[in-house]
Structure formats: structure tokens, C-alpha cells
Amino acid sequence: MDREEADRLLARLGAEHEAIETCLLSLQDHAGRGLLEGAELTGVTKERWARAEEAVSLLWTCFDVYTAALESARELRGGSRRPSPDDLAELTRGLRGPAVTVPTEDGSVERIGLAELVDRMNTWYARVLDVVAAAESVWSALPARIDMLSAELQRVRSLAHSVGVRPGEHPAGDELERTTEELTSLRAEVVADPLAFWIPAGGSSAPGGGRPDTERYDRAARALDDIRREIEAVLQVRQDAEQRLMRVRDVLSRADRTLAEARTARGEVLARIAAVDVPAVSGPPTALYEQVAAAAEHRRHARWHRLSPLLESLEERAEEELERARAALTAVTAPLAVRAELRGRLDAYRTRLARQGLADDPLTAERYDIARRLLWSAPCDLRAAEQAVLRYRQAALEAMASATRSVDGTPGGGTPGCGAAGEGSAR
Structure with missing residues (x-):
């Protein structure tokens, strides 16, 4: 490298050093890391945090190596406006070549360049931050919500006991007990293994990208809502039972x-x-x-x-x-209704005959008496009475038709009210 290239590379590596130092200090003070270090972890969180802690140790070790190499390069560069070719050659080897020896994840050591060391530290940092940020997100979201739901559950439990809804005596009481056990178990699992309740974001994303898995919490919340509605229904029964x-x-x-x-x-x-x-x-x-x-x-x-x-x-x-x-x-009253209808029809036909002055017609009078005796006798034979009413109706219609022909002087013809329409109105 010439002098300008060396200065540019030193400046870039210096900026990288400051950025890495800031990130490491931020990681050191991260709330999620403090929680992870003080928690009794289990499951996937325990496994991932163990690897993350190893990565943190490697990060600080490699950062110290990186710092020493950068300071050595700065001393070699000095402030000379015209560095010697030997100094430039040594700077090139120190800044671009495999100039540092660092530990690896498998416990061995290897010699790499500063640029590769920066990439490696960035990878380890992203891995650790992903664990820390995800755990903090779950711990920030779920336990508080579970506690609020548990408080609501206790209120519902008090209402349930006041109306006699208890385990073993009512399905809602059994469901209340199951929901209580589920929330207790869920909170313990979330606290001990938060990463088991983390859904990473799909595709490439920044460290900590994703969201807490709230499926079990949501299911418990829905169950509690169903129980609450059942208890409220029972309470309503208490209010309006009488x-x-x-x-x-x-x-x-x-x-x-x-x-x-x-x-x-x-x-x-x-x-x-x-x-x-x-x-x-x-x-x-x-x-x-x-x-x-x-x-x-x-x-x-x-x-x-x-x-x-x-x-x-x-x-x-x-x-x-x-x-x-x-x-x-x-x-049971249907036969009486039929008898009443027949009586009404009989009287209606008689009224029509009387209006036309035909009530004393011998045939119609005889048939009327027969039908009336049948309808007003006890017990009444409905079938015979119905036939008698039909015969009286036929005689009445013939009498009215004959009277109409006599008035008109015509051999045929009809009169309003006779026939089907007349029968309908009589009914």
C-alpha cells in the first residue's frame, strides 16, 4: 500500500473498532443479558444462551487482539509524512495479511487478517444479540399479560364460587381449574425457557427479528372468556329465577x-x-x-x-x-264445530228463502224440519245431518230458481245469489 491507502485503511479499521466497542458495551448493559444471567434456564434457551456466553467471551478476547493490532499499526504509521517503504510493507502485512492469532469456537487457534476478524466478531455479536433481544421480548410481553389474565381469572373464580360453579359440580368449574393450571404452567415455562416461545422473522432480518408466540396464552384467554360468559349467565339466572x-x-x-x-x-x-x-x-x-x-x-x-x-x-x-x-x-271439539257450521248453513238458506217469500214452500219446509231435527237432537248423527242440509239447500235453490222464472216469464235463467257464488256467500 502507499501512504494514502494505509491511512484510509487505518481510518476504516479505527471506525470499526469504535463501533464494535460501542456494541460490546451496549451488550454488556443489555437488560435481556442481565435477565438471562440471573435466570434458572431450561430447554432451548439454556442451550442457546450457553453458546451465546461462549461467543461473548470470544468477542472480548478477539476485541483485545484487534485493539492491540490496531494500536501497533498506528504506532508503526506514526505521524511521518513520508513513511519508508519498509514501514509501508510492514503496515500492509499487518493490516491486510493474516497478522493476528485468535481462538476459534472449537477451542483451537488460527491466524487471520483484521478484516476477517471484524466479520467474525460481527457474526458472533449478531448471534448473541439475537438470543438476548428475543428473550427480552418474550419476557417483556408474556409474563405481564399472563399475570393480568391470572388476576382476571381470580375475579371470575370468586364469582363462580358465589353461584356454586365449582370443579366436579359444573363444567365451567372444571374448565376454570384447567385454565388456572395452564396459566401457572405457561408462566413457569415462559420464565425458564423464553426462546421456546419465540417465532423468528422469516427470511433475512436483524438480530432479534420476530415476535413472541402467544398461541397458548390466546387459547387460555378465549377459554376464560367462555367461562366468564357462562358465569354471567348463571348470575343472570340468580337475578330473574323467581x-x-x-x-x-x-x-x-x-x-x-x-x-x-x-x-x-x-x-x-x-x-x-x-x-x-x-x-x-x-x-x-x-x-x-x-x-x-x-x-x-x-x-x-x-x-x-x-x-x-x-x-x-x-x-x-x-x-x-x-x-x-x-x-x-x-x-275433541272438531265435531261440535262441524255441527255449528251445519246449523249456520241451514239457517242461512232459510233466511234467503224468507227474504223471497218462499219460506212456506212445502218441500223446503219439510226438508228444513228434517235437517233441524237431526242437528238439534242428541246425540246428533253428523253424517245424516250433513246430507239433510245438502238436500235442503238443493230444494231451496230450486225453489228460488222457479220463482225467478215465473217473474221473468222465461223458461230458464238464473238469479243473483244462486249457484256457486250464492253457496259461498251462504256459507
């Missing part, structure tokens, strides 16, 4: 009254309607009333976790029971 039980009893009472009405109606139908099949009416739902009594007992003894699912089932089944009672009443 009103809900009263509503269930009211619905069942309405169902009983409807069934009683259906049984009474069935007796009336059997007495008044002949030759029809009337379905039987069941009695009150004894098992359902027993469950209502059990629900009241749970409420009296503050067993809210048992009352909650039972109330939901009772509310649904009580509504079903009321619908069943209404259906039974409709089924």
Missing part, C-alpha cells in the same frame, strides 16, 4: 286449564254427537311438575349452576305442553 319460575308455572297452569276444558268438551261431544271418533285427552304432565319442584328447590338452596340449564328446559317444555293442550282441545 320471575322465570312464575312464568313456567303460569304456562303450565294454562295448559292444565286447557286440558280440563278439553276433557269436559270430550264428554259433551260423546253425549251430543253420534258415530264419531273423539281422541282421548291425557292428564297433567306429572314429570314436568316434579321438575318445577326441583327447580324451586335449587333456587331455595342457591344452586344456580343447576337451576340454569333446568330453567331453560322447563321454559321450552312448558310451551310445548301448552301447545299440546290447545291441539287436544281443537281435536
Whole structure:
């Protein structure tokens, strides 16, 4: 090298020396390193930190060698404006050649140049910083969040105990116990082996690039949210259990009254309607009333976790029971409804005849009397009564048509209100 080249190289190596010294001092004071040195490590963190500590020792040893070589080169260069060729030759060998002997990671020694030594120290520094920064990131992120979640878990546990949600008695109590154990185990593992919870950034990245793995924490947080919702539902049951039980009893009472009405109606139908099949009416739902009594007992003894699912089932089944009672009443009163319809149709046809002055027509009067006797007799034969009403209707329509022809003087024709439309309006 000539003088200018030597000075430029000395300046660059001097700048490298300052940068490396700054990094080593920063590493020495790094909070993550202090935590690693004082922790009882396990797993992957223990293994990587052991290698990192060896790299730190090598870094300082090589930095001392680098410092001595740089100072020697500066002394050789001195301040002369015209260094001798021998000095330049020695500077070239010292700055560019394999001029220093340094230890290696496998415990041996080798002779390398200063530029290669700088690259090697940079590699070791990046490796150590990656371990230190990753561990600090995990320790900064997860334990505090776990502690906050554990505090929330204790609050939920207190609520759970207040409503009787305990392990072995309610699924939410079992899940609460499992979540507690998971958070305790997770915190211990994070503190002892933080690098097991580190996800490095993909591709090339600076030392410490990546993020903490929060999957287990997130899963525990979701589980606690589910437990909290379950406890809040039980708390809600405690607040409105009395009103809900009263509503269930009211619905069942309405169902009983409807069934009683259906049984009474069935007796009336059997007495008044002949030759029809009337379905039987069941009695009150004894098992359902027993469950209502059990629900009241749970409420009296503050067993809210048992009352909650039972109330939901009772509310649904009580509504079903009321619908069943209404259906039974409709089924048994169907023949009475048919008789009432036939009576209405018979009277409607008679009213139409009376408006036209045809109520005294012998045929229609005879058929009306037959149909009326059948419909107002007990027991009533519905099939015969329906046929009688149809015959009366036919006679009434013929009488009205005949009267219309007599007025018009035409052999045929119709009158408004007769035929299908007239029948529909009469119905």
C-alpha cells in the first residue's frame, strides 16, 4: 500500500473498532443479558444462551487482539509524512495479511487478517444479540399479560364460587381449574425457557427479528372468556329465577286449564254427537311438575349452576305442553264445530228463502224440519245431518230458481245469489 491507502485503511479499521466497542458495551448493559444471567434456564434457551456466553467471551478476547493490532499499526504509521517503504510493507502485512492469532469456537487457534476478524466478531455479536433481544421480548410481553389474565381469572373464580360453579359440580368449574393450571404452567415455562416461545422473522432480518408466540396464552384467554360468559349467565339466572319460575308455572297452569276444558268438551261431544271418533285427552304432565319442584328447590338452596340449564328446559317444555293442550282441545271439539257450521248453513238458506217469500214452500219446509231435527237432537248423527242440509239447500235453490222464472216469464235463467257464488256467500 502507499501512504494514502494505509491511512484510509487505518481510518476504516479505527471506525470499526469504535463501533464494535460501542456494541460490546451496549451488550454488556443489555437488560435481556442481565435477565438471562440471573435466570434458572431450561430447554432451548439454556442451550442457546450457553453458546451465546461462549461467543461473548470470544468477542472480548478477539476485541483485545484487534485493539492491540490496531494500536501497533498506528504506532508503526506514526505521524511521518513520508513513511519508508519498509514501514509501508510492514503496515500492509499487518493490516491486510493474516497478522493476528485468535481462538476459534472449537477451542483451537488460527491466524487471520483484521478484516476477517471484524466479520467474525460481527457474526458472533449478531448471534448473541439475537438470543438476548428475543428473550427480552418474550419476557417483556408474556409474563405481564399472563399475570393480568391470572388476576382476571381470580375475579371470575370468586364469582363462580358465589353461584356454586365449582370443579366436579359444573363444567365451567372444571374448565376454570384447567385454565388456572395452564396459566401457572405457561408462566413457569415462559420464565425458564423464553426462546421456546419465540417465532423468528422469516427470511433475512436483524438480530432479534420476530415476535413472541402467544398461541397458548390466546387459547387460555378465549377459554376464560367462555367461562366468564357462562358465569354471567348463571348470575343472570340468580337475578330473574323467581320471575322465570312464575312464568313456567303460569304456562303450565294454562295448559292444565286447557286440558280440563278439553276433557269436559270430550264428554259433551260423546253425549251430543253420534258415530264419531273423539281422541282421548291425557292428564297433567306429572314429570314436568316434579321438575318445577326441583327447580324451586335449587333456587331455595342457591344452586344456580343447576337451576340454569333446568330453567331453560322447563321454559321450552312448558310451551310445548301448552301447545299440546290447545291441539287436544281443537281435536275433541272438531265435531261440535262441524255441527255449528251445519246449523249456520241451514239457517242461512232459510233466511234467503224468507227474504223471497218462499219460506212456506212445502218441500223446503219439510226438508228444513228434517235437517233441524237431526242437528238439534242428541246425540246428533253428523253424517245424516250433513246430507239433510245438502238436500235442503238443493230444494231451496230450486225453489228460488222457479220463482225467478215465473217473474221473468222465461223458461230458464238464473238469479243473483244462486249457484256457486250464492253457496259461498251462504256459507
